[in-house]
Amino acid sequence: MLRRTVEELSTGSDSDYSNSWISWFLSSKGNEYFCEVEEDYILDRFNLTGLNTEVANYSQALDLITDNLDDEIQDELRGSLDVQARLLYGLIHARWIVTARGLAKMLEKYKKADFGRCPRVLCQSQPLLPVGLTDIPYEKSVKLYCARCEDIYSPKSSRHGSIDGAYFGTSFPHLLFLVYPHLIPPKSGPPDVSAASGSTSTSGGREEGGKRVAGRRAREEVDVGVAEGVGEGASTAAAAMKADRYRPKIFGFHVHEIAKLQRWQEAVRDKQVVKLEEIDV
Known part of the structure; x- marks a missing residue:
């Protein structure tokens, strides 16, 4: 079900590729949760260790992400490659956001409450953070973690609800609070x-x-x-x-x-x- 949803969202015209692939991906509706992965990180093959076994057509998908794909590639293959490029970028994104620079970028989005706020009254509109329930793609969609009530919620938007949880991983929100402990909110509940x-x-x-x-x-x-x-x-x-x-x-x-x-x-x-x-x- 999750795989089919990702494939349905991967349609795009040739004009969509006039800019860089990453810019197009981040500007697409439903991808507001993602941050931009630095090109130097993607080009360092050490950071991508093991992903070649998880993504079909790995080399071509990587070339598509880095805008090095041969223009002579057949048009009918571009749609299927785009699905693999989304998967590859998502898995790279999960690794990037637990680095120092990745955490800093996600912190900016967290401070702006780009991921939404907790619906519980006692949490006082606490900003949420995306988290995956598994690191394996195509198993669970992304959830939103509240650091006050320590519970998780499903995104309100169906577009956000179709994002694979593996693109954020199981460690991100808790590692963020370990790196920035001053951001840990008090637990939910009335003061008196x-x-x-x-x-x-x-x-x-x-x-x-x-x-x-x-x-x-x-x-x-x-x-x-x-x-x-x-x-x-x-x-x-x-x-x-x-x-x-x-x-x-x-x-x-x-x-x-x-x-x-x-x-x-x-x-x-x-x-x-x-x-x-x-x-x-």
Whole structure:
């Protein structure tokens, strides 16, 4: 399905190639998430190690990206080569954005909220970052990661939703925050739970306020679970359990501090699930 969508978006006339291929690609609708990969990075074959086994017609696709393609190539092959060029540029892009210069370019887009903002009210319009759920192309589309609630969302635009997640990789957003730790936002939640819930300042009031916030959080997680394909007839507790937690990783390894925090969060969630099961019964 994802492969067919990419091929459908790869149409273009001969006039589209009057400028450089990369300029045309970045200016095409739906490619606003991508940043420009520096030509020096692309021309360094060391940076492209292993991509020749993942992309068909690798040499010609690379020539198309770098505007070195022979003009005598048959027109009927240009469409298929463009699909391979998109794939190759996307995989190069995933490697580029985890370099120092690539992170700096994506940081500019992040500060302008080019990837959108978190829809949750408590996240206070936190800018999002693109992330892939796998580094293997044609498996999962790109998702948007919120550093406040630590959850992922699907892009609103269908054009953006058809972008392959492998073009951004699984490590980018978390590596960005490790390089720029001052950008890590505070976790979602009101500054004063008792004030937000309207309860008194007594310990009982704080506990009640905490229950309300926990319940609201649980309902939000259930909504995410239903969106992921949980049946409407399923119980609330079952829906909560099927809502998978997103686990930030860098090159396959869990981020230590986040992993520690998630263990605590999951313990709180498990307690809430027990309460939901009692309600369902």
